[in-house]
Amino acid sequence: MTRIGEQGGDAAARALARLLRAPTPEVARALLGWRIVRKHERRRGLVVGRIVETEAYLAVDDAASHSAMGPTERNRAMFLAPGHAYVYLVYGLHHCLNVVTAPEGVGEAVLVRALEPVAGLATMRARRGPGVADRDLCRGPGRLCQAFGLTRDHDGLHLGRGGLRLLPPEPGAPIVEAVVGPRVGITKAADLPLRFRAAGSRFTT
DNA sequence: AGCAAGATTAGC
DNA sequence: CTAATCTTGCTA
Numbered sequence: 229m230t231r232i233g234e235q236g237g238d239a240a241a242r243a244l245a246r247l248l249r250a251p252t253p254e255v256a257r258a259l260l261g262w263r264i265v266r267k268h269e270r271r272r273g274l275v276v277g278r279i280v281e282t283e284a285y286l287a288v289d290d291a292a293s294h295s296a297m298g299p300t301e302r303n304r305a306m307f308l309a310p311g312h313a314y315v316y317l318v319y320g321l322h323h324c325l326n327v328v329t330a331p332e333g334v335g336e337a338v339l340v341r342a343l344e345p346v347a348g349l350a351t352m353r354a355r356r357g358p359g360v361a362d363r364d365l366c367r368g369p370g371r372l373c374q375a376f377g378l379t380r381d382h383d384g385l386h387l388g389r390g391g392l393r394l395l396p397p398e399p400g401a402p403i404v405e406a407v408v409g410p411r412v413g414i415t416k417a418a419d420l421p422l423r424f425r426a427a428g429s430r431f432t433t
Numbered sequence: 434a435g436c437a438a439g440a441t442t443a444g445c
Numbered sequence: 446c447t448a449a450t451c452t453t454g455c456t457a
Contacts, residue, residue, distance in 0.1 A: 283440070292440070302453055320451030322441050339440055370441050413440050 241388035243396045248310035252329040252336040256284035257424045259327065259338055261397040261404040263346065266376050268391070275351050275376055277343030277366050278397075280404075280426040281433060283411045285326070287335045291416035295335030305384040307335045313392065315373070315383040322370030323378055327387060327394065341423075343372045344431040352376075368433050 247258055259282050266275045285293040294303040294316070305314040306328060314326040314337050330336035343366035345352055352365045352375040366372035373379075378392070387394040397404075405427040410419055412433070425432045 285440075294440075297454085300454070316440085317452065319439060319441055319449080321449065324440060326440085341440085368441070411440075415439090 240393070240395045244311055244388050244394055248329055252286055252338065253284045253422055255327075255329045256282040256338040256422065257406045257408070259340075259394075260406055260424060260426045261401060263395045263397070264325075264340065264343060264372075264376065265393045265395055266348075266378075266391060267393075268351075272351065273348050275348030276346040277372065277376070278346055279340055279342075280344050280429040280431045281340075281342035282424050283339040283341055284329075284422040284424075285337050285339060286422075287330060289417075290420065292411065292414040292418070292420075293335070293337075295337075299335070303335070306337050307333055308384060311386050311388050311394075313382055313385045313387055315378055315380055317380060318370070323373035323380070324369040325373055325376075325378055325382075339369060340372065341369050342367050342425075342432045343375075344426075344429060345375070363430060367431055 247255060259279050262279050264277050287295055290296060295306050299307050302316055305312055308328050309332040310329055312328040314328055315323055317323055325340045326337035328337050345362060345365045349362065353360060355377055356365055356375050365375050382392055385392055407425045407427050408421050409423045410421060411423045
């Protein structure tokens with residue numbers, strides 16, 4: 229049986245490092261089809277989702293980016309090396325997961341906005357509450373964090389190692405075509421085309 | 434020290 | 446369309 233951490237891990241971490249050398253908007257687009265995997269302690273099984281929607285947040289000329297005012301207590305993880313997770317609380321209620329994309333100290337990241345549930349649906353349903361349709365389990369940045377049990381405890385973790393990982397698309401998986409558009413939920417720099425959705429997916433927002 | 438705004442969501 | 450909910454960071 230294949231373990232997440234052992235043999236597959238090296239290749240996946242290398243693929244992630246390679247991906248993260250590209251400019252952030254390109255990373256945001258290329259991340260479509262990658263998988264978020266959370267391994268739980270008590271072997272309750274994996275929770276897995278395919279990324280179907282992302283947004284890029286840049287370090288220059290992007291007033292909507294949390295890094296726009298430089299490092300602060302909240303956004304410090306955004307300035308870590310590429311591959312780290314930046315998780316923060318919005319509206320005092322919901323968490324959002326980002327992948328740090330720029331070299332240490334720069335401050336760019338990709339917000340994961342929606343996932344297609346792949347495995348661990350029962351765990352997701354338990355976390356999301358009764359009566360939530362499968363389509364809505366991870367459809368939205370706050371929802372996917374709830375489904376995966378992500379909180380600020382995960383802020384600053386590296387996604388190439390440990391219990392929360394970013395894995396490449398499965399070999400042979402179809403190429404995901406991206407639909408590009410403006411980012412949502414922001415008021416500043418709202419016109420930049422930095423939102424990427426998997427074409428045809430019904431799991432996007 | 435006080436306050437406005439926020440990369441959202443659920444419910445009416 | 447609006448409330449919920451609370452932390453951050455700016456202004457005084």
